[in-house]
Amino acid sequence: MRVHINEATVDVPDGTSVLDAVHTANLELPALCHDERLSPRGSCRTCLVRANERVVAACTAPATEGMHISLDDPVARQAAMGAVELIVSELPARALDAPAQRSELVRACDHFGITASSFAGATHDRGTDHSHPYVKLDRDLCIACGRCVAMCAEVQGTFALDLTGRGFDTVVTAGDGGPWVSSPCVGCGGCVDSCPTGALSEPGLLDPRPVTTTTTTTCGYCGVGCTLDVHVRDGEIAAITPVRSAPVNRGHACIKGRFAHTFVRADDRLTAPLIRRGGQLLEATWDDAITVVADRLVAIRDRHGPDAIAMISSARATNEENYLAQKFLRTAIGTNSIDNCSRLCHAPSAAGLTASLGLAGGTNPLDDLDRTDCILLAGANPTEAHPVVGARIKQRVLAGARLVVIDPRRTELAALADVHLQARPGSNVAVFNGIAHVLIAEDHLDHDFLNQRTTGFAELARLVEDYRPDLASEIADVRAADLIDAARLFGRAQRPVIVYGLGITEHAHGTDGVRTLTNLALLRGAVGTPGCCGILPLRGQNNVQGASDMGALPDFLPGYQPVTDAAVRDRFAALWGHAVPERPGLRIPQMFDAAIAGEVRAIHVIGEDIVQSDPNAAHVRAALRACDLVVCHDLFSSRTAEHADVVLPAASFLEKDGTFVNFDRRFQRVRPAVTPPGGAASDFDILHRIANAMGVDLGCRTPADALAECASLTPVFAGLSHQRLDAEGPLHWPCRTLDQPGEAVLHLDRFATPDGRAALAARPYLPPGEQPDGEFPYLLVTGRRLVHYNTGSMTRRTPNAELLPAEALELHPVDAAHLHVVDGAEVTVASRWGRVTLTAHLNPDVAPGQVFAAFHFPDVAVNDLTSPHTDTATGCPEYKVTAVRIRTEHAKQHA
Ligand SMILES: Nc1nc2c(c(=O)[nH]1)N[C@H]1C(S)=C(S)[C@@H](COP(=O)(O)OP(=O)(O)OC[C@H]3O[C@@H](n4cnc5c(=O)[nH]c(N)nc54)[C@H](O)[C@@H]3O)O[C@H]1N2
Ligand SMILES: Nc1nc2c(c(=O)[nH]1)N[C@H]1C(S)=C(S)[C@@H](COP(=O)(O)OP(=O)(O)OC[C@H]3O[C@@H](n4cnc5c(=O)[nH]c(N)nc54)[C@H](O)[C@@H]3O)O[C@H]1N2
Ligand code: SF4
Ligand code: SF4
Ligand code: FES
Numbered sequence: 001m002r003v004h005i006n007e008a009t010v011d012v013p014d015g016t017s018v019l020d021a022v023h024t025a026n027l028e029l030p031a032l033c034h035d036e037r038l039s040p041r042g043s044c045r046t047c048l049v050r051a052n053e054r055v056v057a058a059c060t061a062p063a064t065e066g067m068h069i070s071l072d073d074p075v076a077r078q079a080a081m082g083a084v085e086l087i088v089s090e091l092p093a094r095a096l097d098a099p100a101q102r103s104e105l106v107r108a109c110d111h112f113g114i115t116a117s118s119f120a121g122a123t124h125d126r127g128t129d130h131s132h133p134y135v136k137l138d139r140d141l142c143i144a145c146g147r148c149v150a151m152c153a154e155v156q157g158t159f160a161l162d163l164t165g166r167g168f169d170t171v172v173t174a175g176d177g178g179p180w181v182s183s184p185c186v187g188c189g190g191c192v193d194s195c196p197t198g199a200l201s202e203p204g205l206l207d208p209r210p211v212t213t214t215t216t217t218t219c220g221y222c223g224v225g226c227t228l229d230v231h232v233r234d235g236e237i238a239a240i241t242p243v244r245s246a247p248v249n250r251g252h253a254c255i256k257g258r259f260a261h262t263f264v265r266a267d268d269r270l271t272a273p274l275i276r277r278g279g280q281l282l283e284a285t286w287d288d289a290i291t292v293v294a295d296r297l298v299a300i301r302d303r304h305g306p307d308a309i310a311m312i313s314s315a316r317a318t319n320e321e322n323y324l325a326q327k328f329l330r331t332a333i334g335t336n337s338i339d340n341c342s343r344l345c346h347a348p349s350a351a352g353l354t355a356s357l358g359l360a361g362g363t364n365p366l367d368d369l370d371r372t373d374c375i376l377l378a379g380a381n382p383t384e385a386h387p388v389v390g391a392r393i394k395q396r397v398l399a400g401a402r403l404v405v406i407d408p409r410r411t412e413l414a415a416l417a418d419v420h421l422q423a424r425p426g427s428n429v430a431v432f433n434g435i436a437h438v439l440i441a442e443d444h445l446d447h448d449f450l451n452q453r454t455t456g457f458a459e460l461a462r463l464v465e466d467y468r469p470d471l472a473s474e475i476a477d478v479r480a481a482d483l484i485d486a487a488r489l490f491g492r493a494q495r496p497v498i499v500y501g502l503g504i505t506e507h508a509h510g511t512d513g514v515r516t517l518t519n520l521a522l523l524r525g526a527v528g529t530p531g532c533c534g535i536l537p538l539r540g541q542n543n544v545q546g547a548s549d550m551g552a553l554p555d556f557l558p559g560y561q562p563v564t565d566a567a568v569r570d571r572f573a574a575l576w577g578h579a580v581p582e583r584p585g586l587r588i589p590q591m592f593d594a595a596i597a598g599e600v601r602a603i604h605v606i607g608e609d610i611v612q613s614d615p616n617a618a619h620v621r622a623a624l625r626a627c628d629l630v631v632c633h634d635l636f637s638s639r640t641a642e643h644a645d646v647v648l649p650a651a652s653f654l655e656k657d658g659t660f661v662n663f664d665r666r667f668q669r670v671r672p673a674v675t676p677p678g679g680a681a682s683d684f685d686i687l688h689r690i691a692n693a694m695g696v697d698l699g700c701r702t703p704a705d706a707l708a709e710c711a712s713l714t715p716v717f718a719g720l721s722h723q724r725l726d727a728e729g730p731l732h733w734p735c736r737t738l739d740q741p742g743e744a745v746l747h748l749d750r751f752a753t754p755d756g757r758a759a760l761a762a763r764p765y766l767p768p769g770e771q772p773d774g775e776f777p778y779l780l781v782t783g784r785r786l787v788h789y790n791t792g793s794m795t796r797r798t799p800n801a802e803l804l805p806a807e808a809l810e811l812h813p814v815d816a817a818h819l820h821v822v823d824g825a826e827v828t829v830a831s832r833w834g835r836v837t838l839t840a841h842l843n844p845d846v847a848p849g850q851v852f853a854a855f856h857f858p859d860v861a862v863n864d865l866t867s868p869h870t871d872t873a874t875g876c877p878e879y880k881v882t883a884v885r886i887r888t889e890h891a892k893q894h895a
């Protein structure tokens with residue numbers, strides 16, 4: 001519809017508010033209680049305008065066809081100005097100190113010509129709360145607009161905030177009114193971002209000097225891929241805020257992307273290369289370091305052959321860096337032995353989804369969550385590991401969608417679920433087959449879809465006949481009635497969506513887990529059909545999807561083109577001017593075995609701390625010791641660096657140019673906001689320098705060139721380029737031509753399998769690799785915590801460490817009583833593979849007989865405990881099931 005605003009005329013969609021129409025016309029209007037991320041409140045009256053004959057609050061009044069809106073109407077303007085004057089009459093004049101850039105209140109005063117003299121008002125002296133490292137409250141600047149409270153409720157879903165007090169004294173409080181840091185606040189920053197006055201602020205913005213540059217980029221922590229604005233002042237990051245127009249995060253973020261950036265300037269950041277001399281890592285020049293790496297790689301290749309060299313590329317690094325890494329290994333070295341940490345998390349997703357549906361990616365965009373009526377969340381803890389997705393799931397459930405959670409722990413979302421199947425670790429296949437049994441027995445099937453678009457139904461039906469609810473429930477240790485309820489909720493839903501994570505994949509039968517979970521969507525016809533919601537694997541690292549997409553895999557060139565396909569190899573060889581090796585290379589666990597066997601002599605690791613993050617760390621250390629050459633690129637000296645011959649200082653995501661692919665297959669731009677410290681360089685430049693020293697020109701001068709080259713060789717990325725991403729914003733792959741938008745939903749016409757049909761999988765339940773016994777009676781589950789990220793190398797070097805300074809072993813109070821362990825006691829945890837000491841934390845949310853720990857702290861080497869068992873199909877470690885025994889210090893003394 002068409003509306004007229006002052007002299008302008010704009011077209012806006014039906015349902016637009018007057019305020020949105022004003023914004024469409026690029027005009028400013030004070031709106032102190034309004035935030036486009038929230039439902040309109042209409043309480044402050046600072047947005048009054050004349051619309052046709054009436055004075056209305058622009059934020060709540062709907063625009064209508066042909067409406068004439070006047071921002072200059074004297075009556076409306078006088079009333080709005082009066083509202084602002086009333087607000088400021090209760091504020092101290094320092095409210096005007098904030099830069100206009102930051103404060104809507106300052107801009108509102110500018111708009112109406114209100115000056116400090118209007119701030120005559122009463123003083124409260126209610127003080128500040130600076131207890132939280134990131135969220136800083138100055139109570140006397142609070143105008144009780146309620147935006148922070150609404151952000152916390154309507155966007156984040158934590159409900160930590162409230163307005164308390166009456167009238168003049170009304171002010172925001174967190175939790176039960178104690179210090180902010182002790183409240184349930186999860187530090188997403190939504191309240192700070194919305195606050196119009198600076199009552200809520202953050203450390204980098206308490207400084208009143210304005211920021212000088214703002215760079216829009218993509219978060220380098222988790223695979224959600226939030227778009228962030230990095231605000232820089234004097235070459236240093238002042239603050240990072242979420243971008244409101246971003247398609248993925250829509251103006252939301254989490255404590256890591258939003259606040260955890262000070263690692264960039266940590267005192268112990270690597271700024272110069274290190275070379276091991278006389279057993280010690282000593283600072284060296286770049287020239288020396290590059291020469292050592294190049295000469296020794298060449299020597300090893302010439303003496304032992306190219307397959308004696310293996311590379312682990314980084315899911316933290318950009319697509320362009322991963323593209324260059326695999327090109328380097330396949331051409332300059334001549335081997336396919338390159339892998340990335342997808343091996344450690346979602347390799348079973350790639351294998352399972354490819355076998356079932358024909359493509360390795362999640363099938364639908366995040367936005368489909370907003371339409372679902374039932375979410376099946378299995379083995380994922382998104383409110384901690386993918387917080388922006390977790391918040392969206394929560395909002396959807398609050399809006400009425402049903403939620404089934406399958407997880408051995410009572411996670412935040414499990415506590416909110418209609419049904420929580422607290423299944424025993426490693427029992428997924430039994431649970432999914434049990435649900436399939438009920439779907440078939442009660443005919444919650446999409447017969448047309450099954451007939452026309454799938455194969456394997458008869459075989460599946462035969463297999464799951466045995467998985468009666470009582471059998472499945474016995475294997476998984478859940479109630480049969482709950483399993484039936486879960487199946488019915490999923491079976492009766494119109495638009496069910498499956499969201500899953502590592503609780504499905506990191507198992508001895510992880511690929512079977514993915515396939516039997518995918519069966520459930522297929523039985524319901526809920527994948528590859530418009531309006532349905534598909535399957536969303538919550539890919540972990542910021543660019544784990546991209547690292548695999550770019551061919552940092554031992555069996556695939558970019559775009560999952562098999563190295564075993566001669567036609568594919570020829571196409572790459574023609575452009576690269578170098579033959580591509582034919583034999584698939586080694587996977588990460590095989591690299592370590594081969595090193596110990598003397599077959600691999602050099603391991604080159606980019607951005608992964610394998611000693612801390614790979615399972616059975618003793619084995620990894622032995623493998624590194626067996627090598628003639630270990631090279632690593634990192635921001636910091638890691639546990640892996642302790643075993644390296646050369647350590648090269650790398651630039652972080654905040655310092656480099658390129659792209660990442662997020663969990664729902666979107667290519668998104670990464671742009672440098674600050675320069676790397678000292679001599680630190682991007683992995684892109686480091687790889688070029690090593691290749692040059694070997695006399696090899698890798699081409700691809702710039703990251704943009706690298707993506708262009710990759711696109712020219714890879715049909716599913718053919719339409720992608722930096723230029724296009726800069727102009728159009730994030731684009732999904734497949735994106736086959738320059739004029740196509742990219743496919744957000746996969747498999748709409750046919751599945752990408754050879755016969756075009758999805759393959760149902762009849763897979764039996766098989767027990768996990770690790771079983772508890774008399775000696776190791778407990779099951780250790782490992783996973784993640786909100787404020788720290790993987791090896792913690794970055795988050796531990798930020799104030800996040802104040803919020804969680806150490807790791808703990810969570811155990812059920814019943815077990816604690818049995819073991820005579822009190823909360824806070826030191827316990828020794830031993831597995832068949834190693835032992836560590838941890839502080840016990842009693843928590844009824846873990847199941848009796850199970851314990852939980854994360855792996856974020858190097859001094860608590862949880863991966864000394866985990867086993868060498870891996871997924872039989874993909875080699876993904878069985879991180880989620882380790883049999884352990886627990887001893888208290890007291891018991892040890894008596895042993
Ligand atoms: N804050 C934070 N966010 C992160 C990361 C981080 O370190 N910290 N890491 C990123 C990375 S790399 C990844 S891969 C993702 C991982 O994200 P998630 O997959 O969500 O993370 P996890 O905590 O490892 O495991 C998820 C859940 O699986 C459950 N589980 C364990 N065993 C089983 C089982 O047998 N069956 C079922 N059904 N569930 C089981 C666990 O109890 C846990 O709640 O997170 C990413 N985001
Ligand atoms: N017990 C247990 N262990 C696990 C898991 C589990 O659930 N349980 N999960 C596994 C999973 S899913 C994953 S993904 C792995 C993650 O394990 P890792 O990949 O080892 O962990 P990260 O901390 O993400 O990053 C590795 C290193 O990269 C560096 N880095 C960051 N950005 C860059 C960059 O741009 N360039 C370079 N060169 N370096 C950079 C960081 O400083 C860090 O030292 O852990 C696995 N380990
Ligand atoms: S703290 Fe800010 S956002 Fe919250 S009620 Fe006060 S003025 Fe509004
Ligand atoms: S949800 Fe993930 S991508 Fe978004 S800010 Fe947090 S860590 Fe970054
Ligand atoms: S912004 Fe419209 S009433 Fe507050």
Ligand SMILES: [Mo]
Nearest residue numbers: 344345540541
């Ligand atoms: Mo991961």
